[in-house]
Amino acid sequence: MITPTDDTPASAAACRPGCGACCIAPSISTPIPGMPDGNGKPAGMRCVQLDEDNLCRLFGDPRRPAVCERFGFDAALCGERREQALERIAALECATG
Numbered sequence: 001m002i003t004p005t006d007d008t009p010a011s012a013a014a015c016r017p018g019c020g021a022c023c024i025a026p027s028i029s030t031p032i033p034g035m036p037d038g039n040g041k042p043a044g045m046r047c048v049q050l051d052e053d054n055l056c057r058l059f060g061d062p063r064r065p066a067v068c069e070r071f072g073f074d075a076a077l078c079g080e081r082r083e084q085a086l087e088r089i090a091a092l093e094c095a096t097g
């Protein structure tokens with residue numbers, strides 16, 4: 001059995017379970033259930049719905065923000081490791097402000 005870790009390389013077109021970089025690095029402007037005042041989140045803040053295994057607690061839940069549903073694996077952005085994804089998404093966030 002393969003247990004995903006932070007260092008699990010991404011396959012050609014699949015999200016790395018346990019990565020969660022896209023739930024930390026980017027800002028999310030739409031409301032996220034459980035975030036203070038029902039807001040989204042600023043860049044670099046861990047989403048309150050990201051569990052200790054870096055999995056979304058709202059996966060499959062209709063309350064999961066639409067923007068999260070739309071964000072898919074992108075090899076150029078996600079890279080091969082979690083750290084790359086954190087850096088690349090943060091850089092994109094800075095570039096697009």
Ligand code: SF4
Nearest residue numbers: 015016019020022078
């Ligand atoms: S950053 Fe990419 S690989 Fe990591 S959880 Fe998000 S979609 Fe998956």
Ligand code: SF4
Nearest residue numbers: 023047049050056068
């Ligand atoms: S709601 Fe789920 S998918 Fe969206 S940022 Fe939070 S943890 Fe990630």
